[in-house]
Amino acid sequence: MPRPCLLLMALLPMLTIAQTDTTAVKERQLEEVVVRAGNAQRRVWGTQIGAEQIQVKELAAAPALFGEVDIMRSLQLLPGVKAESDASNSFQVRGGTAAQNTILYDRAPVYNVGHLAGLFSAFNDNALATATLYKGLVPAQYGGASSAVLDITGRTGRSDRWGGNASIGLLSAKASVEGPIVKDKLGLLFNVRRSYADMFLKMSNKYRDNSLYFFDTNLKLDWRMAERDRLCLSFFGSHDKTALADTDIRWSNMAGSLSWTHNFRGQSSSETTLLASSYQTDNDIRLLGISVSYLGHIRHAGLRQNFRLLRGRHELNAGGQTMITDVKSAEWTIISNHEKEQRRGWDNALWANWQYRPVQQLTLSAGLRLTSFTALGGPYYYDIDAEGNITWIHKRHKNRAVWTHYTWEPRLSLSWHPLEWMSVKAGYSRTSQNIHALTNQNSTTPFNRYTISTNLVKPELADQTSLGFFFMTTSQAYDFSLEGYYRHVDNVLDYRDGISFSSAIEIERLVLSGEGRGYGVELCARKNTGALTGWVSYTLSWSETRIPGINQGRWYDANNDRRHDINIVASYKVTPTWTLNATWVFNSGQAFTAPSAKYQIIDNYIYYYAERNGYRAPDYHRLDIGATWTKPIRRGRLTREWTFGIYNLYNRYNPYIIRFEDSQGTQAKQYSLFGIVPSVAFNLKF
Template identity: 40%
Template sequence: MKFIAFFLSLLLLQTAGAHAQQQVVISGTVKSKVNGETVIGATVSVDGTYTTSTNEYGFYALRIPAGSHRFQVNFMSFSPYTAKISVFKDSTINISLEQSAQSLDEVVITANPGKQDLASPQMGAERVSMQTVKQVPVLLGERDALKVIQLLPGIKSAGDGGSGLFVRGGSADQNMILLDEATVYNASHLLGFFSTFNADAIKDLTVYKGGMPAQYGGRLSSVLDIKMNDGNNQDVNISGGVGLISAKLNVEGPIQEGKSSFLVSGRRTYADMFLKLSNDSSINNNTLYFYDLNAKLNFQLGNNDRLYLSGYLGQDRMGAGDLFNLDWGNKTGTLRWNHIFSSRLFSNTSLIYSNYDYKIGIKTGADEFEIFSNITDYQVKQEFQWFANNRNNVRFGLQSAYHRIRPGEVTAIGGSSFNDTRLQQRYSWDNALYASNTWKATDRLQLTYGVRLSAFGILGEGDFYQLDANGNVTDTLSYEKNEFVKTYLNVEPRLAVSYQLTPLSSVKASYVRNVQNLHMLSNSSTASPTDKWLASTNVIKPEIADQYALGYYRNLFGGRYELNVETYYKDLQHQIDYRDGANVFTSNNAVESELLFGKGRAYGLEWLLRKNSGKLTGWISYTLSKTERQINGINNDQWYNARQDRTHDVAVVAMYQLNKKWSFSANWVFYTGDAVTFPAGKYLIDGETAYYYTERNGYRMPDYHRLDLGATMQLRQKKRWSSELSFSLYNAYGRENAYVISFEDSADGNRTIANQISLFRFVPSISYNFKFN
């Protein structure tokens, strides 16, 4: 509470003198003239002295002296907008940017949405342009935003083909993934080989791996904030593509020209269709495909109001005849209202729905049963941005979400001998208040300070348990529907500071506390569709992370290159791991009895050298890191490697625009093998081999490395029609990287044989993409 009082008093002191100055406020929205999309992060400046950026809805506000000025707006791939303005009262200036001729020629490309902001206190954040996503070669030619951010420092992939993320030592569930503000609980298709995000439907992607702003909360490691395209309100635009395993189509256009628009984007794989061509019934009866659908409507209701309605539906289906099937998918919906109260006060109100579920069907002989699990969220958000003056930009609001979790239900079908089993449903009410201010203290010193107050209420109905030190249930407490079981109240301070050493370099530091109340239990080293989500209970406490970071940033050679170096230390509380021999995937309702709790730490050093413009663009990233846990009852109570611990992680990404017709790309990755638990010995029990395990995660998988190549050939480039062929070769030199290593006895029983399974070698692909408007 003292921190909140300090925040408010500091803010009042900083803004007190602003109203005495004889100034006016200009504000407005920056859009693309071509399609009416709002432009996020455009730089708005007056006389080169007063500068700001558009927010995530394209809105800006700037306080300037009354009189005549030179007004300019800049953003990548758009021609700079320059005008002389005369303002003597608060005014609205809306801007439509023209596509630059250089961008239309596609000869000079850009790897970053703009030069890094040396003055901004924000650190540990990366924006990825969709142009970059479409150029980086990936598995089977599927353009994949999550695969691209895995090539950035501090962000590690979950393995070959996997879409899971490990960010600065965090586990896969410690990343908040948002699509138009709705939570996506499983961002993968086909067991992680592809992500749920269709690049044709995405407008902006920003990942925060440190120094998260106060409006974000609920996860310890990172926030991936993805915003869908609004839809073209000028012309009908149709684009799509056909590849080896999938096809996609994107349609957008005006409902009322210049005032409202729609977007529909769909994608489906057809691997299952190839299976049906086989004459072998054991193959043609199998199922293997996914589909996803993005849709959005947006309406400009007046000069000060805008309404958005967006939704996502994605589903995966896998099956082996009538013996086994696995279905999983996400559904999200967001209704969002932007309102401009005044030239300095901007409001966003959102109603949000999110759902994730999976269903497994198994048939063994005469027995047949289904397993079902689900998590559903209903959420409301209200946020305000107050542009107090040119030195203070205040953001404050509230968030409230109701979570319903069905951890697992087993239902017998027909005359099955299995008994129906249902783990208890869990309910919770998740609330947060937050406020932050970005303060330009001097021309060189800027700070962002804020606080987030989170209150997580555990609700009945159901039974809750008390355990002894050995995990045995000592008491059971029953609660009625909507009765409060326990409320966890946490204060999460946020602080970031930047100091500009020269016009070309700066240093930054940040501290952030994050709290997480939703936890995922997994029996694999990467995210799986069948992982269980659990909420905090009277036994499972909220996970807490305190992260400290320090960085140095420099623009080189006129901004054509940039160098970022960041180091971090993360202190973790209430970390969760399994007891030795635990099995949480049982009918036992007291899941907590299979878990142990302790602390963790993660620290590392990240380097990023990026070339931003020219025919050759790309980056080199390197991460040196360590991630450990210490939990009594595991590894003799000593520190041990977390599963996601990797010492070295390297990525080299290059994109080359040869001419208007041809562009090429390549990426090479290397990382230390994951920490794993292998047997240290074996013994015989009744003639059967049993393995003996000692140190938790004390061994390593073999080191991983891979080269991917890509090329794009422009077939036709007309004013209203364009088409291209994209080629890629995944794992170009055929490295057999280990996916799984298992152990078995040799034929004579005297030796133990390690068997390695690898997934991909030399995976070529070709796809045809087109665009019509």
């Protein structure tokens, strides 16, 4: 396979922090419901099972690739979390797919959050404060995902003085500025990051028609209106363009929110958020006179209100959200043919989550989320027969209800710590999802098609039960966890056999619906203090799917099924200026489909597949190392930082794609993406 073709295949899947305080109220909220990485006591005593919080300043534990501290790659090192592939920033949680996750940036949903074949996250670490990952068990105030919710809180700028930083790496540069526009009243944080691989390419006659470009920016304004009132404006934008010869792949994300937080007397508070986001794909192929363009988008605009009431041992979160969702599943122009499918939905939710601590050792949390999702008229809706043919067309006036799905989602969790150094936690959660992604080969690409729930497509419904044991040493230097889970999802979509994403504009004609299940055990041991810190995690898991019409209707291993995952993350502070870190990742072979027989048709060997995903790819393992040199200068007013990293130190070619070729007998060929990748970056903080 020519290398440009493999690179293109890799790039398709891409078509896809904190120095100071964040919003104080939000911080307090987070502290109640999540467990901070690096804090053993909170991990052991926290109420919510299956929640992991990352403090972005602690991401330095993992080696920086291309000098970038990457929140998404760090998430992939947590137990129960998997990378989608070698070249992906997307993550999968407890057997779910990346498309079943919701990523919120200051409350606004964002999609396909990778740059440059997943080498970079779309999130600039300078702009982030905390990220909380709910691995399927989420409080009632969160929803919209049948797998996991990643809630990212952007950092607010310094309110005392102006500062910032500038950083340059091999492939990108970034800069930020922050400070008080009005001292102690109005703070600003502004970040930009840009790749310059495209500039290098332009220097060469050979590569000048190609482009590997990305850009992202973050803006946050934090206005302390009064002692008890705070207004935050947050904006995130990113844009990617990959051009190989006459193929342009572009996508962009924009997310904005305006949030008003009011603190009542005591510790109760109210948060009102106006939010909007847009994810857009725009792909063009122009090849020897053939011109093809594919467009798509997901847009949201809504209002969210949450009250947090505290009284004694009780805490109540209650609120609601209303949001208009606009999904263009596809708009394509193929030569002279133009087709479009774009639909809107009205998404509403009400929730209440009550937390009660009857005694010091026991915390109960119970919640209920009610959601309604209405597919709105304007565009056509259909009835489809078993073969995928349209049998009836439903026409409704614009914005009139076509179909409404109601779901009720109970949430329950319990934490009992009879001894200071140990706890037992259990939880049950039902979640639903009304935006469905259709992916080929289970990877996130700008060619993914999305649809809302309609008269034919039902909301994905996930039920998860989890039980965990948590321990720490009395000094909190070490802590250990053991968690087990079982997850079942209804109304999972997959392509019919013999269909591709562009076979028909009407997305319901392409899909079949079924169910999925996942179960497993996650172990983690962490060292929290001393020069050497880090963790070792092990996940044993199963993930299966059953869809009538695929694999003779039998259960089969899901595309992302793999049995064993081991992550070792270590950071060693050698001197006050030097820090070394290393990560070793081992994944046992991922499920894939191989033929059981072959036959000849039109002079070519055609493979016969007797079972879906019945084989295992070779194991994946990789060692990354990094070193950071940090030195304050000018009496601490400036800090210089050099970051060196080597991705895939022992240059192992891990499986990315396995294909079968029959030019000289049947050969199974493994294609790998990245070998050893060294990097260096310089950062100046002021």
